[in-house]
Amino acid sequence: MRVALFITCFNDTLFPTVGIATTWLLERLGHTVDFPEAQTCCGQMHYNTGYQREAIPLVRHFVEVFGAAEVIVAPSASCVGMVRDLYPRAAALSGDAALLSAVEQLTPRVYELSEFLVKRLGVTDVGAYYPHRVTYHPTCHSLRVLHVGDVPLLLLRAVKGIDLVELPNASECCGFGGTFAVKNADTSLAMLSDKMRCVLDTGAEVLCSADTSCLMHIGGGLHRQRAGVTAIHLAEILASTESEVE
Amino acid sequence: MKERAKNTILSRIHRAIANAPEPPPVPHDYREWDKRERSAIQEDFIDRLVDYKAIVTCTDDANLPQAIADACQWHGITQLVVPADLPTRWIPDWVTTLQDDPTLPNTVLDESSGVLTGCAIAIAQTGTIILDGGATQGRRALSLVPDRHLCVVRAEQVMGLVPEAITELAERATQPITLISGPSATSDIELIRVEGVHGPRTLHVFVVNGP
Amino acid sequence: MTPKALPMFPQAAKIALANSQLRRNIGKATSTIRNKRASVVSELPDWEALRAAGSAIKARTMRHLDEYLLQLETAVQRAGGQVHWARDAAEANRIITAIVQGTSADRVVKVKSLTTDEIHLNDALAKAGIRAIETDLAELIIQLAGETSSHILVPAIHKNRSEIRDLFCRTIARGQDLTDDPHQLAAAARRYLREQFLSAQVAVSGANFAIAETGTICVVESEGNGRMCVTLPHTLITVMGIEKILPTFQDFAVFLQLLPRSSTGERMNPYTSLWTGVTPGDGPQAFYLVLLDNGRTNVLADEVGRQTLHCIRCSACLNSCPVYSRTGGHAYGSVYPGPIGAILTPQLMGVKQAKTLPYASTLCGACYEVCPVKINIPEVLLHLRGEVTSQASPINPEALAMRQLARIFSSPKRYEQAQQLAQRGQRLFMHDGVIDHLPGMLSGWSAARDLAPVPKQSFRDWWRERQKGV
Numbered sequence: 066m067r068v069a070l071f072i073t074c075f076n077d078t079l080f081p082t083v084g085i086a087t088t089w090l091l092e093r094l095g096h097t098v099d100f101p102e103a104q105t106c107c108g109q110m111h112y113n114t115g116y117q118r119e120a121i122p123l124v125r126h127f128v129e130v131f132g133a134a135e136v137i138v139a140p141s142a143s144c145v146g147m148v149r150d151l152y153p154r155a156a157a158l159s160g161d162a163a164l165l166s167a168v169e170q171l172t173p174r175v176y177e178l179s180e181f182l183v184k185r186l187g188v189t190d191v192g193a194y195y196p197h198r199v200t201y202h203p204t205c206h207s208l209r210v211l212h213v214g215d216v217p218l219l220l221l222r223a224v225k226g227i228d229l230v231e232l233p234n235a236s237e238c239c240g241f242g243g244t245f246a247v248k249n250a251d252t253s254l255a256m257l258s259d260k261m262r263c264v265l266d267t268g269a270e271v272l273c274s275a276d277t278s279c280l281m282h283i284g285g286g287l288h289r290q291r292a293g294v295t296a297i298h299l300a301e302i303l304a305s306t307e308s309e310v311e
Numbered sequence: 312m313k314e315r316a317k318n319t320i321l322s323r324i325h326r327a328i329a330n331a332p333e334p335p336p337v338p339h340d341y342r343e344w345d346k347r348e349r350s351a352i353q354e355d356f357i358d359r360l361v362d363y364k365a366i367v368t369c370t371d372d373a374n375l376p377q378a379i380a381d382a383c384q385w386h387g388i389t390q391l392v393v394p395a396d397l398p399t400r401w402i403p404d405w406v407t408t409l410q411d412d413p414t415l416p417n418t419v420l421d422e423s424s425g426v427l428t429g430c431a432i433a434i435a436q437t438g439t440i441i442l443d444g445g446a447t448q449g450r451r452a453l454s455l456v457p458d459r460h461l462c463v464v465r466a467e468q469v470m471g472l473v474p475e476a477i478t479e480l481a482e483r484a485t486q487p488i489t490l491i492s493g494p495s496a497t498s499d500i501e502l503i504r505v506e507g508v509h510g511p512r513t514l515h516v517f518v519v520n521g522p
Numbered sequence: 523m524t525p526k527a528l529p530m531f532p533q534a535a536k537i538a539l540a541n542s543q544l545r546r547n548i549g550k551a552t553s554t555i556r557n558k559r560a561s562v563v564s565e566l567p568d569w570e571a572l573r574a575a576g577s578a579i580k581a582r583t584m585r586h587l588d589e590y591l592l593q594l595e596t597a598v599q600r601a602g603g604q605v606h607w608a609r610d611a612a613e614a615n616r617i618i619t620a621i622v623q624g625t626s627a628d629r630v631v632k633v634k635s636l637t638t639d640e641i642h643l644n645d646a647l648a649k650a651g652i653r654a655i656e657t658d659l660a661e662l663i664i665q666l667a668g669e670t671s672s673h674i675l676v677p678a679i680h681k682n683r684s685e686i687r688d689l690f691c692r693t694i695a696r697g698q699d700l701t702d703d704p705h706q707l708a709a710a711a712r713r714y715l716r717e718q719f720l721s722a723q724v725a726v727s728g729a730n731f732a733i734a735e736t737g738t739i740c741v742v743e744s745e746g747n748g749r750m751c752v753t754l755p756h757t758l759i760t761v762m763g764i765e766k767i768l769p770t771f772q773d774f775a776v777f778l779q780l781l782p783r784s785s786t787g788e789r790m791n792p793y794t795s796l797w798t799g800v801t802p803g804d805g806p807q808a809f810y811l812v813l814l815d816n817g818r819t820n821v822l823a824d825e826v827g828r829q830t831l832h833c834i835r836c837s838a839c840l841n842s843c844p845v846y847s848r849t850g851g852h853a854y855g856s857v858y859p860g861p862i863g864a865i866l867t868p869q870l871m872g873v874k875q876a877k878t879l880p881y882a883s884t885l886c887g888a889c890y891e892v893c894p895v896k897i898n899i900p901e902v903l904l905h906l907r908g909e910v911t912s913q914a915s916p917i918n919p920e921a922l923a924m925r926q927l928a929r930i931f932s933s934p935k936r937y938e939q940a941q942q943l944a945q946r947g948q949r950l951f952m953h954d955g956v957i958d959h960l961p962g963m964l965s966g967w968s969a970a971r972d973l974a975p976v977p978k979q980s981f982r983d984w985w986r987e988r989q990k991g992v
Binding site: 074076077078079083084085103105108112113115119120125126238240241242248249250252254255256257282286288 | 884982
């Protein structure tokens with residue numbers, strides 16, 4: 066399959082290893098990865114902060130860049146959530162019927178990485194090896210917007226050598242919420258400290274998630290605490306093999 | 312003035328919904344009646360009553376008066392408030408009867424040791440007893456003010472699910488209706504459940520099967 | 523009269539979060555009720571069908587609200603009750619005060635009603651020399667302490683038992699030898715309130731539901747004070763938001779299942795009272811229904827916001843909200859806290875008066891999952907955020923920054939330039955290989971978290987290099 070990689074502005078700039086891991090993983094599974102270089106940002110931050118009209122040009126740009134792709138995959142549930150759940154509304158807001166139609170044709174082809182692997186490709190064992198104690202944080206977008214269910218856990222359970230521990234209160238929000246972490250810093254911190262306590266209670270060395278936004282938040286907090294827990298994206302675990310152990 | 316307020320509000324509403332689309336019809340895909348055996352439904356009813364900390368006595372028509380008499384003895388009930396149309400055979404003869412005809416003052420209700428009524432219908436799913444002011448139930452204050460409520464529920468009055476009960480009640484919709492699901496409770500102090508605040512602190516239910 | 527602007531949520535939350543007892547109590551309360559709710563909901567195989575029906579019934583109600591209100595008025599009048607219409611809080615208070623004055627009573631007993639809190643009824647009555655006695659245990663506690671509620675369902679959750687004991691010993695149980703055992707405290711309240719119930723001439727209640735078809739009013743409760751108030755006094759006044767109406771009696775089949783399981787996590791609450799107008803010989807002989815607008819028609823006029831009026835005040839959203847369950851209700855600065863408050867208050871008061879409330883959320887969606895009538899709270903929050911920015915000054919710093927970013931992100935060339943700028947500029951904020959302090963608006967982030975530095979090679983740099991090598 067030809068897969069167009071939607072890297073997300075976040076990963077592109079701050080967490081390129083997530084994109085690298087995604088590329089290696091998909092190639093290892095026998096697919097061809099395209100990277101349309103004109104891609105920029107999906108507009109989620111603008112839309113969610115209330116600047117919905119300002120996001121419209123970003124919607125248009127996304128449609129232009131990815132319109133012709135057979136399938137589009139992103140290692141980010143929140144950005145895929147933006148495209149599938151909110152692009153139709155943004156397009157409706159623009160009053161541009163052609164844009165709305167283009168968006169409606171595009172959205173069924175956009176996948177988050179774990180749902181692409183399991184639901185579209187039917188694969189749960191990707192041949193990964195990761196001998197560490199890991200706990201998984203599900204993220205609000207993957208649970209409640211994309212409804213991926215326990216698909217990431219199916220993938221993780223199949224990883225050789227992994228010691229997967231359940232995270233207490235897993236489905237509770239970590240407190241990132243985009244600009245919420247800045248506008249409501251105290252509340253965000255209270256949510257973060259409870260989430261970190263749950264992570265530490267598992268005794269895991271590694272915290273895993275399908276969204277680097279949550280990872281940046283929880284991982285950043287754990288790092289400030291010198292807690293000795295590494296935060297790593299699902300793609301990076303799945304891309305690890307016996308010949309390239311982290 | 313009154314007309315002006317009413318007309319203003321109505322015209323505000325009218326303007327607000329002027330271009331609103333007609334919403335889709337209401338789907339009634341929820342369960343409307345309980346398909347199980349009567350015995351299972353009855354078992355649920357008793358189960359739920361016990362769960363709510365009501366006291367339950369299962370009996371039959373013939374033994375009902377004795378069951379009530381035993382209960383009165385056990386609870387120390389010497390004066391019993393009763394609706395005017397309560398069957399006299401239900402009332403133990405050694406108990407002082409306070410019949411609500413003429414209407415009993417609130418202080419008498421407050422000082423009595425209990426009230427005995429029948430009910431209109433009951434719901435097994437939720438352990439609910441429903442009074443609607445009809446036969447053997449009396450007015451609402453009777454089953455509210457005394458500290459103990461003894462209530463007779465006939466097995467055939469027990470319906471399975473909430474929707475069935477509502478359909479039954481709909482015929483008497485404008486009567487004063489009270490749904491009772493256990494004695495009163497509060498969890499307002501540190502979330503600790505305290506049973507018995509204002510309503511009767513003791514609810515004793517007699518579930519009566521046919522003769 | 524324009525209402526005063528509410529305190530800013532971030533600042534109010536900061537104060538609330540620093541109160542360890544509140545944080546612990548509200549966390550425990552919300553998680554306890556959350557678990558109870560989950561348990562009783564899982565018992566019902568047709569829960570989703572009930573939610574779908576509830577949502578559809580409410581949508582239908584709003585679409586024909588004027589017809590249903592007229593139907594309700596006729597039915598209540600036919601049953602011997604009187605109906606008043608109040609455009610705003612002041613009008614409602616005037617009407618109610620006049621009714622009470624007409625009875626010569628100097629006090630009224632009250633069943634808990636958020637609607638009466640919304641209109642500040644107690645204060646209005648007090649100005650007319652009428653004492654309003656709260657009879658819900660938690661409302662009584664709050665009233666005696668001179669405070670405000672922190673949770674729709676358990677308003678005194680921020681108080682512990684010894685505080686309540688001290689309060690009672692100072693007020694309603696003077697001279698009594700009380701321990702702090704909750705059973706004893708409840709008994710003290712019972713003794714005090716019993717006197718009030720048995721002698722009160724006038725009661726004021728709210729309404730959980732009102733049936734248009736029959737004129738039936740419904741009050742759902744646990745303690746029995748509701749039954750006392752709507753049964754014993756001679757005069758009953760019910761204040762009701764116009765959105766509380768339901769079309770037919772049969773609709774109880776849906777709502778009397780949705781409400782108890784969603785609010786207290788019970789199969790059914792202890793007492794539900796239904797009455798229609800006046801019944802000779804049983805209960806109040808004078809009944810007045812006051813229908814309240816107070817901004818609800820504004821909410822109704824908003825296509826996206828209209829669903830907010832579907833709310834049945836169960837508080838399931840509060841209990842599942844990760845923000846509310848940490849900050850408590852006071853931080854929201856209004857009668858309606860939590861997720862529903864964050865969308866209802868700005869719409870009732872005007873977005874400008876409550877502009878931080880739509881942002882008091884991470885949009886996690888937990889509220890939408892549990893709402894018994896499927897209000898899409900995240901959707902309304904986003905909609906209101908759009909309203910806030912469109913009403914704000916176009917040259918405020920945030921708006922300028924956002925517009926600039928949108929310009930940058932809409933062009934691949936400008937986007938890549940910005941990436942390079944970030945890679946170079948970050949050195950100012952780094953310390954020992956980690957970004958640990960950020961400027962201005964972003965300082966809230968670095969106060970508690972480290973940020974890994976912007977890598978020298980972005981993903982697209984890596985990709986291009988790899989393409990060259992191929």
